[in-house]
Amino acid sequence: MNDPEAVTQKVLLRQLVRGQRSNLTAAQVAGTRADLAKVVDELRPLCPAGIAGFQPTNSEPDISGLLRLLSLHTVVYLPRVARVNDVELEWIAAQPADLVGGGAGIPNPTGETVATGAELAGLAPELILVPALAVDPTTGARLGYGGGFYDRLLAALRQAERPPLAIGVCREAELLSIPAEPHDQPVDAILTESGLIWRG
Numbered sequence: 001m002n003d004p005e006a007v008t009q010k011v012l013l014r015q016l017v018r019g020q021r022s023n024l025t026a027a028q029v030a031g032t033r034a035d036l037a038k039v040v041d042e043l044r045p046l047c048p049a050g051i052a053g054f055q056p057t058n059s060e061p062d063i064s065g066l067l068r069l070l071s072l073h074t075v076v077y078l079p080r081v082a083r084v085n086d087v088e089l090e091w092i093a094a095q096p097a098d099l100v101g102g103g104a105g106i107p108n109p110t111g112e113t114v115a116t117g118a119e120l121a122g123l124a125p126e127l128i129l130v131p132a133l134a135v136d137p138t139t140g141a142r143l144g145y146g147g148g149f150y151d152r153l154l155a156a157l158r159q160a161e162r163p164p165l166a167i168g169v170c171r172e173a174e175l176l177s178i179p180a181e182p183h184d185q186p187v188d189a190i191l192t193e194s195g196l197i198w199r200g
Helices: 004-022 026-031 033-037 040-046 064-071 117-123 149-157
Strands: 076-081 089-093 113-116 127-131 165-169 189-192 195-198
Touching: 026 033, 033 064, 040 064, 064 076, 089 117, 089 149, 113 117, 117 149, 127 149
Parallel strands: 127 165, 165 189
Antiparallel strands: 076 089, 089 113, 189 195
C-alpha cells in the first residue's frame, strides 16, 4: 500500500528536478558527457559479459560517450518499452548508432529483441545503469519518473542467481533525501559527473 506522505513528497521532488532540468542549456546537458565517460576504466573490468544502459533523454545525464567506450570491450544492452504489454522493458544488443541520446520521450532503439523484462538476467550483464531524477546517497533510494519500469525490473532481476549491480545515474545536484516505499528498489551505486559512489 502506498504511503500518501511519501507519494506527495515524490511528486514534489519530481516537479523540482524536472524544473531544474528544463532550465539546463544544451551546453550544460552535453557538458557532463566527458566527465561521465571518465569512469570507463573503473567499470570495464566489472562487466566483461555485458552492461545494460539507456539512451539519455529529457535532459538526463549523457552517458552515450561512456557507453560507446564500453561497447569496444563488452556488449551494451539498451531498453525500449515492450510492445506486448507496455509495462516491461525489452532489450536489444546496441549497435553504434544506438549509442546516442538527447531526444525527448522514451527512446525506441531499433533491432531484434534479445530479452524482455527480467530475461535480461539470462544474458548475464554484470551491471545495469538506471536512469534517475534523483538518488539518495545514504539509502540508495531512487526517484524515477513514476512508471515503475525499473522498480519492477530490479525486483525481478534480484531473484536471479547472479543479479547485476544497479547503478543509478543522476547529477551531483540531484543527490537528495528521498522517501522510500516498500516497492522501491535501491541502487547499489550512484554515477554522477563527479564519479562513482559505491554503497555499503
